[in-house]
Amino acid sequence: MSALAVRAKRLALQLLGAAGTAGLVWLFGSLEARWVAVTWVCLVPWLLVLDRVDSRREAVLSGVVMGLVFTAAIFGWFPEALRSYSGAPLTLCWLALLALAPFMELQFITFALTRYHLRRTTREDPRAFWRVTLAGALVYVGTEWVSPKLFAETLGHGFIASESLRQGADIAGAHGLTLVLVIVNTCVLEAGRVLVAHGVREGSRRALAPVAMGAALVLACFGYGQFRYRQMAALESPTQQLTVGVVQANITKYEKLAAEMGTYDVVRMILDTHYRLSAELLQNRKLDLLIWPETVYPTTFGTPKSDAGAEFDAEIREFVSRAEVPLLFGTYDLEQEREYNAAMFLGPGRNGTLERSAYRKTMLFPLTEWVPELIDSQWLRERLPWTGYWKRGPGPQTMALQLGGGRAITVAPLICYESIFPSYVAEEARRGAELIITLSNDSWFSGTPAPKLHLMHAAFRSIETRLPQVRVTNSGISALISSTGEVLAEVPDDHRASLAVTIPLTPRVSTLMVAWGDWLSPTALVLSAVLLLAPSLLARRKAREATQ
Incomplete structure (x- = not known):
C-alpha cells in the first residue's frame, strides 16, 4: 500500500471516530432527558482512534478533524443565521465557521497532544492511567477557558436535562460537569479495552480501578444533585x-x-x-x-x-x-454622546412621582453591538455595515x-x-x-x-x-x-x-x-501544566544532583 493510501486510510479513520463522537454529542445536545446517559460514552469513538495516532502531527490532525466535525454537527445552523443577519453569501459564512473551528474548539487539539504525549512517555509507570486521565481532563477544561467560543459551549451543558446531575454546577459550573464527563469517558474506554484484551475473567479484575473511579464519580454527582435539589425545595416559602x-x-x-x-x-x-x-x-x-x-x-x-x-x-x-x-x-441610555444598551426601571417614588434607574450592558457582542476603539474605522464599518455604536457599561x-x-x-x-x-x-x-x-x-x-x-x-x-x-x-x-x-x-x-x-x-x-466565580477553568490550566511539567523538571533535578 502506498504512503498516500496509508495516510488517506488513517484520515478516514479519524473522520469516522470524530463523526461517531459528534453524532453522540448531537443526540444529547438536543437537551432531552432521554439522551443524558449518552454523555458518559460520547467521547469513546474519538478516543479509540486518537489512541492509534503515532506522531504529534497526527495527534494535532485528529484534534483539528474533531473540532471541524463537532462544529459542523452542533452549529450547522449558524451559517444560515449569519447569512440572514449580515447578508453575506452562505458559502462564505460556512467557510468562516469552519476556518474558526480549530480555534473555537482548541481543547480537542490540546487534549489530543496531551494524551498522545503521556501515553507514549508513561507506559512503564504503574500510575500511567491516572496521570493520563486526570491531565487530559484538566487540559481539556483549561483550554476551553482560553478558547474563543461561539456560545461558550462545553460538553457539561448536556447535563441540563437531568434534574440531579445539573445541580453540581453550583460547585464548579458547567466546566466542572465537563471535567467529570471527560474522566468517566476515559474510564469507560479503559475498562472496555482491558476486557477486550484480557477476556472477561482476567479483564474484570484489571478493569476494576477504572470502573470504580467512573462509577464513584457518577454516583457522587447523582447523590449531590439529589441533596441540593431537596434542600432548595425545602427553602421555598x-x-x-x-x-x-x-x-x-x-x-x-x-x-x-x-x-x-x-x-x-x-x-x-x-x-x-x-x-x-x-x-x-x-x-x-x-x-x-x-x-x-x-x-x-x-x-x-x-x-x-x-x-x-x-x-x-x-x-x-x-x-x-x-x-x-x-x-x-x-x-437605549444616552450620556455625553455615549449611547448604551440599557435596562430602564420606572417605579414608585416620593410624592407620587416616578423614580428612574438604569443598568447599562457591559458584555457587548464584538463587531455587532460594539467595535473596540483600537480597530474602529470608517474602512471597517463600510465592510461590516451591521456593526454597532454602543459603549460598554461599568x-x-x-x-x-x-x-x-x-x-x-x-x-x-x-x-x-x-x-x-x-x-x-x-x-x-x-x-x-x-x-x-x-x-x-x-x-x-x-x-x-x-x-x-x-x-x-x-x-x-x-x-x-x-x-x-x-x-x-x-x-x-x-x-x-x-x-x-x-x-x-x-x-x-x-x-x-x-x-x-x-x-x-x-x-x-x-x-x-x-x-x-468560574474558578475551575484557570485552576485546571495551572494544574495541567504542573502535571505535564513536574515529572521532567524533577528528573532534571535528580540528574543534576547525581552529577554533583
Whole structure:
C-alpha cells in the first residue's frame, strides 16, 4: 500500500471516530432527558482512534478533524443565521465557521497532544492511567477557558436535562460537569479495552480501578444533585413570593420594519402592542413588576432625540403611573454622546412621582453591538455595515427596585449575551441579588436551536447562584427559571403572549461559584501544566544532583 493510501486510510479513520463522537454529542445536545446517559460514552469513538495516532502531527490532525466535525454537527445552523443577519453569501459564512473551528474548539487539539504525549512517555509507570486521565481532563477544561467560543459551549451543558446531575454546577459550573464527563469517558474506554484484551475473567479484575473511579464519580454527582435539589425545595416559602408580568410581543427585525413603515409608525406599533398585552395581564391579577424585553423601545429614553421621542417618553411614564405597576424595559441610555444598551426601571417614588434607574450592558457582542476603539474605522464599518455604536457599561451591577406597597427587591440585571458569563453573574449575586432578570433579543436566531441554547445558559446561571430568574425576550424563549434550573413556565420561540409568573423567593444559599466565580477553568490550566511539567523538571533535578 502506498504512503498516500496509508495516510488517506488513517484520515478516514479519524473522520469516522470524530463523526461517531459528534453524532453522540448531537443526540444529547438536543437537551432531552432521554439522551443524558449518552454523555458518559460520547467521547469513546474519538478516543479509540486518537489512541492509534503515532506522531504529534497526527495527534494535532485528529484534534483539528474533531473540532471541524463537532462544529459542523452542533452549529450547522449558524451559517444560515449569519447569512440572514449580515447578508453575506452562505458559502462564505460556512467557510468562516469552519476556518474558526480549530480555534473555537482548541481543547480537542490540546487534549489530543496531551494524551498522545503521556501515553507514549508513561507506559512503564504503574500510575500511567491516572496521570493520563486526570491531565487530559484538566487540559481539556483549561483550554476551553482560553478558547474563543461561539456560545461558550462545553460538553457539561448536556447535563441540563437531568434534574440531579445539573445541580453540581453550583460547585464548579458547567466546566466542572465537563471535567467529570471527560474522566468517566476515559474510564469507560479503559475498562472496555482491558476486557477486550484480557477476556472477561482476567479483564474484570484489571478493569476494576477504572470502573470504580467512573462509577464513584457518577454516583457522587447523582447523590449531590439529589441533596441540593431537596434542600432548595425545602427553602421555598409560599409567603415569600413575587408576581411578575412578562410580555413577549414577537415583533422582530426593527430595521426592516422601519424601512417599510417609517420609524415613527414602527415605534408606535411596538408600544401599542406592549400596552395591550400588558393591559390584558393587569386585568386578571395585580403585578408586583412588569417586564418588557431588550431594546423594546428602540431609541434613547429620558434624553429624546426628537419631539416624537419626547412624546413617547411621556407616554411610557403615563402608562406606568396609570397602571400603578413598576416597569423594567429595554431601551437605549444616552450620556455625553455615549449611547448604551440599557435596562430602564420606572417605579414608585416620593410624592407620587416616578423614580428612574438604569443598568447599562457591559458584555457587548464584538463587531455587532460594539467595535473596540483600537480597530474602529470608517474602512471597517463600510465592510461590516451591521456593526454597532454602543459603549460598554461599568460592569456587574445590582438594581434596587421599589415595588408597590413599600416592597423592594435587589435584582441582578442581565442583557442578552451577558447571561453566558458565569463570573459576571456570580459578581452580581455577591452584591446581594435576590433575583436574576434577563432581558434579551434572540430574534435573529428565531427558528434555530439558539433560543433553546440561550435558555440553557440562563438555567445554569440560576443553578450556580441559587437564584430564581425571569427571562424576557421579544420573540422567545421567555421563561421563569427556578434556583434548581427548572423551567417553571415559558413562552415558546416565535410566539406572541403575555404571562404572569409567581416567583418563589428563597433565602440566599452560598455556593462555590458565587464565592469564587468560574474558578475551575484557570485552576485546571495551572494544574495541567504542573502535571505535564513536574515529572521532567524533577528528573532534571535528580540528574543534576547525581552529577554533583
